[in-house]
Amino acid sequence: MRARLALRLCAASGALALATAVGMTLSGPAASAATGTATGYATQNGGTTGGAGGQTVRATTGTAIHQALCSRAAADTPLTIEVEGTVNHANTAKVSGSSCNTAAGVVELKQISNVTIIGVGGGAVFDQLGIHIREASNIVIRNVTVRNVKKSGSPTSNGGDAIGMESGVHNVWVDHVTLEASGGESEGYDGLFDMKADTRYVTLSYSVLRNSGRGGLIGSSESDLSNGYVTFHHNRYENIDSRTPLLRGGTAHMYNNHYVRLNESGINSRAGAKARVDNNYFEESKDVLGTFYTDQAGYWQVAGNVFDNVTWSARGTENNPAGPDPQSNTTVAIPYAYTLDAAACVPDVVSRTAGAGKGLQVSDGNCAAQSPTAAPTAPASPTATPTATPTLPTGTNLSLGAGADGSSKAGGTSYGNVRDGDLTTYWSPAGATGSVSVKWGSATAVSSIVIREASGSVGVIGSWRVLNADTGTVLASGGGAGTITFPRTTLGKITFEITGSSGTPKVAEFETYA
Template identity: 80%
Template sequence: MRRARARSPKLYAAMAGLGLVAAAGTALVMPEASAATPGATGYATQNGGTTGGAGGTTVKATTGTQIHQALCGRASSSTPITIQVEGTINHANTSKVSGASCNTADGVIELKQISNVTLVGVGSGAVFDQLGIHVRESSNIIIQNVTVRNVKKSGSPTSNGGDAIGMESDVHNVWVDHVSLLASGGESEGYDGLFDLKANTRYVTLSYSTLRNSGRGGLINSSDSDLSSSYVTFHHNLYENIDSRAPLLRGGTAHMYNNHYVSLNESGINSRAGAKAKVDNNYFEDSKDVLGTFYTDLAGYWQVSGNVFDNVTWSAPGDENNPAGPNPVSNTSVSIPYAYTLDQASCVPAIVAKTAGAGTGLAVSDGSCTATTPTATATPTATATPTATATATAPTGTNLSIGAGSDGSSKADGTSYGNVRDGDTSTYWSPSGSTGSVSIKWGSATTVSKAVIKETSAAAGRIGSWQVLNGDTGAVLASGSGAGTISFASTSLKKLTFSITSANGTPQIAEFETYAQ
């Protein structure tokens, strides 16, 4: 048996900077080679899915101010956009920008009160140096292939309350993928969490990422009275040299699979206050108290299977200490609503080393312990995805929605998903808020090339921007605004989704008709 490696976060210096800041100006991107990114995974696929800026314009930014300018230059706060980031983003080049479609601030990348945004590092990835990424009151966000390092809450400079990536206040559907989150110490050195989710943050996935050299890896919910955040997936991540919170869970449900945990110095997955953690095929190494309820008498729960515990030590149980080991067994059952494939735990260190973090070419596991890299494709320009205003021209043929099934992201009281396919324009579906999605689904693959969206007469004109998605893959087939007939490339699928991304009031969709041509 190997001796546990004693490593302190204080011993780690900040990583070297990457690249130089390019000339000022934010411009539309012309086609160029980049990795073709697979779709979101885990809980980010639920609640209508997470597509980020798919279907919108693509711009480049080399400063934080340019990132804010790109957000503020959109037609609305929900207009889809992909922002490709190059170089080093820091306090010196990140300023507040004002506009009707944004709410930004100095000294932090502010993704606040917005939706439908992808922030992706180009090539080996962008570096956010001592500058955090703050997501607040936002939805449908993708953050990918970036490094966020040495963000502090005390000392100088400070940013984002000391969190590398922080989400709070009614955030949903966020996919954070292939990122590197780094600190150089704990709270006494001015750092806080690497990945913190608070105040009703839901349907989030952290995948293929590295979290290193911090006193606090991250948390879900900020106190025992904040139990609203839930449904978070962590897979194929590396947690290394973390004192605690890998993560800390207060309430809610989390799924951890195929992660590699190395040198968790004090505690690891800390499930408290009724939280439920499903812990599958992870590799825990040279660590202490990697799973349990710690520092409280408010019990949490876990379901375990297929994990490897390599040189893990466990403390004795106490009034505020309930480690799951030395022989962890399940004390709850957690149902997972999405499909996933597990690598064997024995190969997790090797596969995570090849795939996790920024600058890995967005490599992923094929589910059998082999890393694969997406093939190079052309980066889409602003016109690559069909964009149109729905027309009044009615298609011909059979309405394929009649007799099909339906579901959606949410529904207001008194409304039903089935009302959009009953042929009766006096009944309707409404989301529980101003945005949401509704889908038509079939038992077998069905070819569709047109959809007709009909509003009730009482709510005519409320639908703003929308996307039509292939519900099987999440691909955007068309995007635009307003109700009417929507045409797109003929596609064979089992599920077609109409996602409302902005609206003037609460929409009322009387019918969601579908046609082969």
């Protein structure tokens, strides 16, 4: 017993020494210093809560940030990292571990989920050091400054992007940050806020982007069209040459932003992209909206914007400005609730709320600043309260007569058994996990499903996800069979994916209801 106690004390002492050495303060599970909840498209696809409900640690170096990520039990263990001080190349080293994949010279958020990074105390500055998000989800970044990140010259970091996202990133909320450069590409800088290679469900809110050649992009080329569902609101873009943002494919919503001194072009919608542009204030700028530098058209819906001393160039083969009298050429439906400030007061309310060090103040929707509401303590994604004998939704079971397929099936089982109305037949995956889908020949609206386990296997299904198989969007997640509800969605195919179980799952019926 004494030997085991000595080992535990030694391990704890070693962890504390390591934490002290890298600039990290350990604490137990606690409420985050962050307040407020995600807005815009980050609220969709299950929501964005970051590290809410997990442990909180304090970091003063980039190495400490990496150490905090690597010290988690798993790559998805919720974690809030409170950052204070200046993070730079000298104090940002690679840290290894089973729950992280970090690198030197960049804050690397790779192959992880459920993390919040928030500046506290005297503030957090990432100096010449970018933040890279790759193959990650449910990430929140708030109240930090990222400045002068270079792709050429010395030192270099993150390909010159202040914040860059790529490769299967989804559900990111960036809020009350200041992103700034000291010039354009010829001076060694690239984008301030870039998204590419299947990055979706992102919100940038109450932030300042300034003094850069490029504000940011959605899609790295005309063939990188898998990105989108991005919201930009209550941001200030100042002294930017272009890309506020450059939108290649996908959908974006820009509302209540203040754009001042856009020197060459602004919102550049192209390659089939759709931009909804509501109640923004454009000032002392050129070509603030349109399709530029390409003949591949993009589209926009405009309402309530103010154009103050804005100039427009002539139309040409690769130049299609929306002005001088911008008119909508598409419609964009917005799936989340939001409140618009009048465009006339946007410069004032944005000046009092946007950027790091503003106390996380937000607009009250009536052109006044107010403190944010409390952050959630648990993920806000749609979940079910399953029961072995579920309460049926009202209406017709749409699965009857539909098609079915899946990822695999055990011998003697069939995909079609989940939509035949017979509880004595069932589908099982060829293992403990797998997926089964119901599909229709035309678009069908669905808002709930019922998963019934076969007799003798009730309680075997553990964790699961419900997916819109047309888009890959997660409609709901949770555990156990039963009734599952989610926002009404029109689709051609819906998938029930079992990600954990206590044995061999047996799905007798996969019922769907409008």
